[in-house]
Amino acid sequence: MRFWGLAFLALAAPAWADAPVRSILPAPRPAAISIELPATAPAAIAAGTPAVPHPRPRPEGLVAKADRAVAASITPEVIVRPRARPSERSAPELAMALPPEDAPIAKGKRVKVPKQSLKGSVCGDPEIRGEVLAPIGSPTRGCGIAEPVRVTSIAGVAFSQPATFDCTTAKAMKKWMIKGMQPAFGKRKVVKLHIFGSYMCRSRNNVKGAKISEHGRGKAVDIAGFVFADGKEWTVLKDYNKTIRKAHKAACGIFGTTLGPGSDGYHENHLHFDTASYRRGSYCR
Template identity: 35%
Template sequence: MWKVPFVPVHVVLLLPLALLIASCAGGPSYVAEKEPWRDSSEQACLASGSVQQTAFLTPVSNLGGPGVCGAIKPFEMSAADYGRVTFRPAAILRCPMVNSVDDWVKNSIAPAAARYLGTSIVQLTVASSYSCRTRNGIAGAKLSEHGMANALDVSAFLLADGRKITVKRGWHGTADEQAFLRAVRSGACERFATVLSPDADRFHHDHFHVDLARHNRDGTYRVCR
């Protein structure tokens, strides 16, 4: 006979402190809390005026995510470096990520392409940006930074000469491709709190994951793999 499982009182009392969310499409469920630093860091970025609407950066009013997913004022970013490097598809990111991604493209990826590949970069292939889901899509896992528009996955780089360098093939590709991709990772590690490459695990064998998560109380701890 099926029995109703016993749930301790202290567990019941704690549930309001965390939101148990399940996607309408039957996706993975997860427990998520809205940490105070998320809103404060985003509000500070917005107040600074460092991110302004342009032809390549437009505010998004509604992300459509349940519960704690989303951001105060997310942006659709279709290009970086004053439009010189386009994103395909456009990325949905919160304000602090916009600044860090633009700096990464302009001052790390572009110079690395010129140094190791002898040409300029014209496009990034965006594998994922905003997505209200768990880490690596695993049921019961912690909410991904993608769910807060606080992460970006990049899988390939299109060059001005027509070549396309993918993370999947290039990571163990020619010497120049390997040098370029490792320089891209190094530049990311200087700008983001989390950087995951093919060296990290099987979930990142074909892309770079970058985010601005806070791994400790003061946000000084970084993950670079």
């Protein structure tokens, strides 16, 4: 064993003798490299300042095919501005854009209707003309009107004499005259009503001992005849024809009580309408 170890050392001795004392390092670069620049070099490069390279400009008027394709594919953005608020519009614009509040729609168009004055009217309705009266009292129990009005015309139709009753009766009269009376007469335009009676403190049908009539409460009106635009006149007593019957019938439901010729023998010469309320509905004869 010792022999072989010595033999190994004898063979390896020459390799150790040739090994360098320290590792071989690469030679260092020169401390500075001088570059001779031509006289036409830019001043920034000559001064040692790095310059940013720029592409050469294209010839004027030349557009690349690719650029044209991109430009054609871009759709310019359209900005839609909101409509100006009313406060930002001028007075003429507002006058054209905003219709009047009192303009009703007729056949797709707005028609301006002039406002009617309440002066000379009662019950808050410009078509009911007359005057407000002081409260009417009476020593007879059941008679009187808390808020009476004296009416001279309704819906353009004159009364032969002023009628005194309350506003509930006045408004019922207007509704009947517009929706019942005039449609019944058709083309015959009524211009005046003959008023036979209104407020009067009395018993029903003037019968002694009977209950107080609705006339005594300011809730009734009696009509004796009709005057038309052509000057002709029909009375209930002489001309109780089919047309007047139709107008009479149209009052049922608008008024609580409607009486006329043939009802009870007391209304042969006039139509009686009142706004009494009944549990079983209107009383129409």
